[in-house]
Amino acid sequence: MTVVMSPAEVETFTAAGNTFRLLEDGTTTAGRIGIVECSLVPGWVGPPQHVHQRNDETWFVLSGAVRFTTGSDSFVATPGRLVVAPIGAPHTFANADSDAPALLLCTITPADYVEYFRELARLRPGPDGRFDPVDMAAMMQRYATRPATAGQPTGVEIGSPVATR
Numbered sequence: 001m002t003v004v005m006s007p008a009e010v011e012t013f014t015a016a017g018n019t020f021r022l023l024e025d026g027t028t029t030a031g032r033i034g035i036v037e038c039s040l041v042p043g044w045v046g047p048p049q050h051v052h053q054r055n056d057e058t059w060f061v062l063s064g065a066v067r068f069t070t071g072s073d074s075f076v077a078t079p080g081r082l083v084v085a086p087i088g089a090p091h092t093f094a095n096a097d098s099d100a101p102a103l104l105l106c107t108i109t110p111a112d113y114v115e116y117f118r119e120l121a122r123l124r125p126g127p128d129g130r131f132d133p134v135d136m137a138a139m140m141q142r143y144a145t146r147p148a149t150a151g152q153p154t155g156v157e158i159g160s161p162v163a164t165r
Contacts, residue, residue, distance in 0.1 A: 005023075010022065010023060013117075013118070015120040015121040015123070016044065016120075016131070018038060018039060018040050018041055018044060019038075020036055020037070020038055020039075020117050021036065021037040021039075022034075022035075022036055022118075023035040023036065023037060024111070025111060025114045026110065026111025026112065026114060029111065031110050031111045032110060032111060033107055033108070033109050033111055034107065034108040034109070034112075034113060034114035035105065035106070035107050035108075036107075036108070036114060036117060037104070037106075038059075038103070038104045038105075038106050039101055039102075039103050040066070040094075040101060040102040040103075040104070041095065041101060042095060042097060042098050042099050042101055043095055043097070043098035043099075044094055045094050046067075046092050046094030046095075047092055047093075047136075048092065048136075048147055049069060049070075049071075049090050049091065049092040049147070049148040050090065050092065050148055051088060051089065051090050051091075051145065051147075051148050052085070052087055052088075052113070052143075052144065052145050053087065053088070053144040053145065053146065054087060054110070054144040055087065055108055055110065055112070055113040055143075055144070055145075056084070056085065056086050056087055056108070056109045057084075057085045057091075057106060057107065057108055057113075058082060058083065058084045058085075058106065058107045059082070059083045059093065059104045059106050060081070060082050060083075060104065060105040060106075061078060061079050061080065061082075061083075061103075061104055062079060062105060063101075063102060063103040064095060064096075064097055064100055064101055064102025064103060065077070065078050065095070065096040065102060066078075066083075066093050066094070066095060066096060066102050066104060067093065067094045067095075067096040068083050068091065068092070068093045069091065069094075070085070070089060070090055070091045071148075090149075091148075092148075113143055113145075115143070116139065116143040116145070119139055119142075120139070123135055123136075123139070
């Protein structure tokens with residue numbers, strides 16, 4: 001069966017000032033894939049570099065400029081670029097532009113990691129706008145994610161711009 005949702009039916013929430021639209025939480029795919037639209041506020045510095053131990057992530061940049069970092073390597077992805085972080089690859093991302101938002105489409109396999117985004121939306125940042133590191137560490141552990149360590153091999157791949165017709 002095909003499920004089509006209107007924009008009004010899509011679960012939307014904010015975390016750290018960013019807006020997330022949960023397009024597929026795994027309900028209609030038996031947990032195989034989650035799809036999240038991520039709207040990043042200008043200049044957002046992103047999460048600490050981390051590693052997923054059971055989930056692959058991809059990001060397709062729809063607009064703006066997004067800085068991806070893996071280990072000590074860093075690059076800016078612009079619209080039409082696909083970035084892949086397979087299980088075990090240290091990574092983080094941030095809005096590379098301090099004046100404009102960035103929009104990404106993120107896939108997560110399996111889809112159970114979308115619950116991390118929901119839980120993140122319930123956390124309240126401190127006065128500096130950052131989440132409490134103890135809360136973040138506990139939450140990351142619940143979702144088989146851990147902080148990246150120095151000297152860890154990298155594994156984020158970047159695809160070619162997708163041709164437009």
